[in-house]
Amino acid sequence: MIRSFARTLILLLVADAVSAACQFDSRGTITNPSDPSCRDAMFTYTENDNTGSRVAIGYPVPVPVDSLTPVTGFRTFESLHARHQALDAEFDYVTGTIVGQTVSGRDIWAYVIGDPDRTTVNGRPEPAVMLNGGIHAREWQSPEAVTAVFERLVEMAGDGGVGSWLIDNMTVVILPVQNVDGLMSTQRYPDRVSASVEQPREGRMRRKNLASPSAPGSAIDQDLDTTEDNFYGVDLNRNNARGFGMNGGSVPNPVSLVNRGSAAASEPETQALLAAAALGPESRLRFYVDAHSFTQIFLAPMTGNQRRDAITTNLATRMRAALNNKYFWGPAEPGRGGIGTTADYFAYTFQIPSWTLELEPRNGGVAYGGTGVSHSGFILPASEVPRMQAEIVTMTLPGYYLMGGAAAVAAAEIRNLDTDEVVYRGDQAPGPAGADLRVGINRALVPGDRYRLWLAFDKPMRWLGNAGSVVSYPGQPGALAPALTLEVPGLGALDLDAGPDAWLTAAGGAPDGYHRYTADAVGVDFTVPGNWAPASPAAAVLSVSTADMTGQKLDADPATSVDWAGGHWSGLESEPGVAGDDGGPDCSFKPFVATDADAAAPAEVACAAFSTEPLPPAGGGGSGGGGGGGLGGLGLLGLSIYAWRRRRG
């Protein structure tokens, strides 16, 4: 009897305690922020303890660590900042700039990674890409992911290959932590949150900046005492000019998680992002990513510019493939207009590929064996941080490489292997708007003679594995081997068979070394068929159908250099005079065949590879191992001859 009474009493007390808590309106905004039962509610995240106000997440609660170098976990803002500053001080190709101050007056830094001249090795203005981090305070993964890209670019800078090419030819703008106040505030309370377990707010789960609505331009403090401390602030990812206040994506309520602020770009942190974009400068920007967590998806504005949207989709496809499509694809409805995110701003303002990258996990901490408690997705276990970083780097590099623009041929040399005499030498001399083809030597290729072709591109074309040999970049399409054909109208087409080893990885230039960067040139030996015996010199074309390491085809007309304008590629041709976004083969170099080594060059001929018909499959090493035998080569030769004859007819 006594026990029963006690239980009833307990139930009554508890019923009262449970009903008093944060209340939500139809937009999910808390309606009683000043009610002590909501304002003062505090919870502590633990690994396994669910008693009282403790909330188990099911794995150790990460605590930020002071370390400049990456650790198995999250670094404090102070040591992340020191790391960025160290990379700036240590390397000439890293330049830090204060791009603004937070609402509480802390400096916001952005870093440019790239050589100081801001021009490509061909003397043209560099393209720029931009990566933003730490806009939402509780998304601790974001600054670590962004910093990992920063660190990897620096680490690769002297690799002689893709890393060196990126430093020489691109400008990467990185803003590692946009919401400095917010991140520091969350790191001050690594295991504490306020308000409600289902929608925790201040402490570890602050999202917004520290703007105080009661005194515009001033900051709330980092305590967890007042209504302002616990609920106010502006969502910096709803404060941007494109889509500001539109499409139901934000509300003008200081308590809301998606409080848009008083006006577009009202917040100093938003203005700092714009100042960082000016480092590109804006006119050179081609790609923008804003790193968030979680849900493991690319949330991509689609502006309705069809070419821009298609390029964006293709870019995302290539990048997602690098992680075997672990990340989902979330394109917005075309032309919807945005909701004031930074990705909206860059997509609509500059018509460039731009998206919000929501880092892992997909659903929540349950992915790591956790309890799945609400919002645990914002808490990546410390032990997962290095893997997450490596994955984001793997996914990012092909994106930057691809947005650097399609490759073009740079130079060719053909050398007689018996006499060591150079019989052909040509190059694409870079100019401000495009290249000029210069042919220094053009002597006959004699049937039956053996030659070595050395062909260089203006970009590294293949990725090198840890062992230093050419490997496929994860998830990227296309053959490793180069696809080269010597077309001789009237005589046939000779596929220059070569395996992946044809890509040159030692320095030295022609005939056996790479041009500027590892794997930017191939060396292929071939014999001009002895039964090619033209009565008079026969014009030939070296058709180059190889694609780069992301499957991007070549700029078919190097005379107009590839750039970006109006939401699409410019100067990118599938054949001379046919501009688009796909690229095509190159037929710049036109040697000739004659039985007399001293014969004069005949008039040039058109290239069979330029055709509105689909190209035959790329010759050379498919998936099954290159140097395969004559039969395959003969087959391809026959096919090429057939294809060429058919087109001609």
Added chain:
Amino acid sequence: MNALVLARPLLLGILAVLATPALAERQELARSVAMKQAAGPDVQRALSTLDGLERLADPKALAEVAGKMAADPAMTPAGRDRLLTDAARRLGSMPDSAASRQFLEGLAIRKSEVWIPVEETGGLVHIPLYDAGAQARHTLKTLDIRAVARDLTPRAARGEAGLAVEARAAAPGSVFRQGLKQALLDARATAAGSAGPASISHSLAALLPQDPSLGTLALTARDPADRDVLAGVLDLGDTASGLAALPLTRSLPSPEARPLLEIAARRGDIASAAVLEAGRRWPEDPDTGRWLETLLGDPGVGASAASALARYGDEALVTRLADRLRGEADERTARHLVLYLRLADSAQAREAINRLREDPAVSAAVRGELR
């Protein structure tokens, strides 16, 4: 007790839970709608009932009542998700029992019925508001850990060296290791003190050369005053335990802490953290400050040393290091001195930066970094 409720067979509740995933459709609801459903008066009553049963320490009753309430056709889907999650959570704080395990095992495969949009994704991605299955799986794990801890606590209190060998045989993160960790904590909390665990900590530390992942257990078992185990973990423990050991040096006087930090500073994975840890104490310990200054040219930790020295605004140090930069021949050291001045972020440091930027005694490349 409420005989009416408790008289129902336990099986009924379990079947109700098991039936849920098969019958329930996944629903996507706005957060506000889902939370309103999950906070309705029926749910509040159910949660109060569960709370009362938890206080009565009756897991069997709690499991049965939760199952019955979840089977009530009047219960909303979000309410059902919430109360089952709550039941699974509470069972982790209650005595272990066959009834709770049976209930949790049934629940562990359950999929949430109500999913809500994540704010950030504008409705594109939905996640469960409550995940009773995940909570049940976690509670089962914690019950296992507690069972192991219960068995091992007397052995830990006795200081059985064999526990270290058994820990080595178990995988990192295994239930055994987590249970042993709890047992070591529990043993240390008893009146008998820490002699048993402290002795185990030495056995664990001795195994670190073969298994660095034992570092965390060694730290757990360690007597707070024990310097040797700390040194062992800082030298040979895995990264996580090495990082955890660094702040423990704060209780030591500087002459004792410094040699430990020097050991850690030779390990690539925690070297930077060790140097920054040293930075916390250099103003009171000139020897640590001098050590940090000798590291400024180090390719691995030079930048960390600059950052550690910049932690406290020290005018004499700004003057000395600015002078050193003027005459510094080694470019790496010079760049770390620049980093120091930039991070020191005092009026005096800024003045030095402005002065040295025009100083031909500083190489052009290094002057370029004086921003």
